[in-house]
Amino acid sequence: MNAATDRAVVPGSAAIERFSRTGFIVVPGLASAKVVAFMRESAEADLAAMREPLEREADLNYPGAPANRQAPGGETIRRLLRVLDRDPAYARWALSDAVLGWIRALLGTPDIRLVQAHHNCVMTKHPRFSSATHWHQDIRYWSFRRNDLVNCWTALGHETRENGCMQIIPGSHRMKLSPERFDREKFFRPDLPENRELIDTAISCTLAPGDVLFFHSGALHAAGRNETDVRKLSAVFSYRAADNPPEPCTRSAAVAEMDPAGQTRIGPKE
Numbered sequence: 001m002n003a004a005t006d007r008a009v010v011p012g013s014a015a016i017e018r019f020s021r022t023g024f025i026v027v028p029g030l031a032s033a034k035v036v037a038f039m040r041e042s043a044e045a046d047l048a049a050m051r052e053p054l055e056r057e058a059d060l061n062y063p064g065a066p067a068n069r070q071a072p073g074g075e076t077i078r079r080l081l082r083v084l085d086r087d088p089a090y091a092r093w094a095l096s097d098a099v100l101g102w103i104r105a106l107l108g109t110p111d112i113r114l115v116q117a118h119h120n121c122v123m124t125k126h127p128r129f130s131s132a133t134h135w136h137q138d139i140r141y142w143s144f145r146r147n148d149l150v151n152c153w154t155a156l157g158h159e160t161r162e163n164g165c166m167q168i169i170p171g172s173h174r175m176k177l178s179p180e181r182f183d184r185e186k187f188f189r190p191d192l193p194e195n196r197e198l199i200d201t202a203i204s205c206t207l208a209p210g211d212v213l214f215f216h217s218g219a220l221h222a223a224g225r226n227e228t229d230v231r232k233l234s235a236v237f238s239y240r241a242a243d244n245p246p247e248p249c250t251r252s253a254a255v256a257e258m259d260p261a262g263q264t265r266i267g268p269k270e
């Protein structure tokens with residue numbers, strides 16, 4: 001396992017080429033300390049108040065998660081959901097020139113949408129009761145015309161192997177991977193030797209507060225548990241090109257999207 005050292009500061013052609021080849025890129029310090037603090041403070045307040053909608057570790061049954069909500073740590077939160085509806089701090093960042101400049105460059109078009117049906121969350125990884133996430137592609141339960149979305153993952157604190165940072169397999173977003181290489185829940189099977197060979201090429205994306213990891217919806221990624229005693233928080237949003245709409249009547253089409261050009265909500269009413 002390597003550590004991510006391939007970093008870029010502006011969306012120049014080398015950075016775009018690297019993203020196209022590897023399926024991810026880390027942009028150091030894209031979010032200022034102030035922006036990070038706004039989102040972090042908002043997230044901490046919502047965690048303290050247990051403000052719904054929340055996803056709990058116990059509901060997912062991932063490795064290391066409490067067995068159920070009554071078990072010790074059973075109320076541990078995994079994600080603050082629908083953050084764009086919680087606090088304007090999130091939309092200010094998700095629709096900022098800094099983020100949109102990268103998204104437009106990586107998607108190769110000025111005409112983009114902020115998807116609210118997926119991610120749109122603060123991922124939280126708590127000491128003791130957090131789970132590990134197996135190898136998967138985000139597109140597995142998403143339905144769009146093309147598998148060509150970009151996620152923006154902003155570190156609101158330090159992310160390391162010890163607290164469960166993201167690991168990504170470079171180039172996996174462009175690989176043709178047969179369905180037999182995935183289990184019933186569409187996780188990439190680590191028990192298969194040909195999969196293991198790929199997993200061994202994974203990069204650990206260690207991040208500092210304000211660093212942003214952009215990754216493709218087809219990139220295979222995983223993350224470990226938080227083995228430290230400090231919780232980890234990351235704000236995550238997804239974007240698509242305007243000509244890559246969600247398939248009608250799917251989960252991906254169920255929530256209105258934002259058009260950054262007018263910042264209006266488009267799509268079905270909720």
Ligand SMILES: O=C(O)CCC(=O)C(=O)O
Nearest residue numbers: 123132133138221222223
């Ligand atoms: O932080 C993690 O466990 C990874 C989360 C993730 O990959 C996901 O929710 O798609």
